[in-house]
Amino acid sequence: MDAPLLRFERVSKSYGAAQPAALSALDLNVARGELLTLLGPSGSGKTTTLMLLAGFELPDQGRILLEGRDIARLPPHRRGIGVVFQSYALFPHMTVAENVAFPLEARGIPRTERAARVARALEMVRLPAMGDRRPAQLSGGQQQRVALARAMVFEPPVVLLDEPLGALDKALREEMQHEIRGLHRRLGLTMLYVTHDQAEALTLSDRIAVLAGGRLRQVAPPRAIYDDPADAFVAGFVGENNRLPGRLRALADGVCTVALDGGGDAPARAAPGLSPGDACLLMVRPERVVLDAPGGLPATLAEALFQGDHIRLRLALPGGAEMVARQPVGTRAVPAPGEAVTIGWQAEDARAFRAAPVTV
């Protein structure tokens, strides 16, 4: 395998002794040409990771290697990394072309070459005719494209994007996601993309790194994050998941039975390290829950909501637990509220995780 383009080695950062670490011993590799997303809730350390990489913050510990060279203590302008922030941070008094030319000017690129590169960068983000306008004369989506062009114009080895689509409405966000993926593919750019939006991360990424509380919980392709989350946090943060507390009963070949706290037994694949007798959380996705399952759990339908492409069922279990199931439209008569049903799932479709929060 190729050496990674970018490598975080045990990188830690704290903003003060009284505060918990913003980032704890981060180990992460980014391959050349990869689009890697940092995904996590607010305050999980995503922006800190980008700031350390761009050079606006210094790590307390650890090394940050770009093409094998430790850059953690170089000033920002010597790192050659392109950055796009949520607020586009375009210079309002400059034209679009002047904005895009700015990083080239700062690097002393001669005027004629500057003009050619700016034209190429604006072409790339599909704004070839907009060079003479001011940012205020563009839509939000167009401004964000200019910010992208400015971050890419000096052909940096890595482009960092910190929630760049956060200010856009849903339709525009989806269009820009498509645009960013296209740019990434066409230009073979290496991108580190920050978002707190799990759907965006699933759509865009080659791989997703999930952060919580300054710790890396899992790094894997979107499909593996969704189908095979490493812990209960990742399982709950990416996509929707039901959580049923219980105790692990029998375990064989990684498949277990969970005695649910609310009563009844249910099957799951057990996370590594769990043993019979351990308190655990059984997690199963709404689309994996089936009705009329032989040997399943008794439940009562609380509510059925028509969602267009599926029906969303809220189910009450004995013992007070609630679950959500998705039923494809037209496969079965929709139960009426108050009706008794039997629910179940395949062991392969559910996971039993350690109940306590995972600490590394």
Ligand code: ADP
């Ligand atoms: P995210 O981008 O995932 O929302 P951040 O990296 O911005 O998270 O923040 C991680 C933690 O560090 C948070 O608890 C935040 O309050 C704290 N933090 C971030 N920047 C600073 C700063 N400049 N000074 C003090 N604390 C900070």
Ligand code: MG
């Ligand atoms: Mg942030």
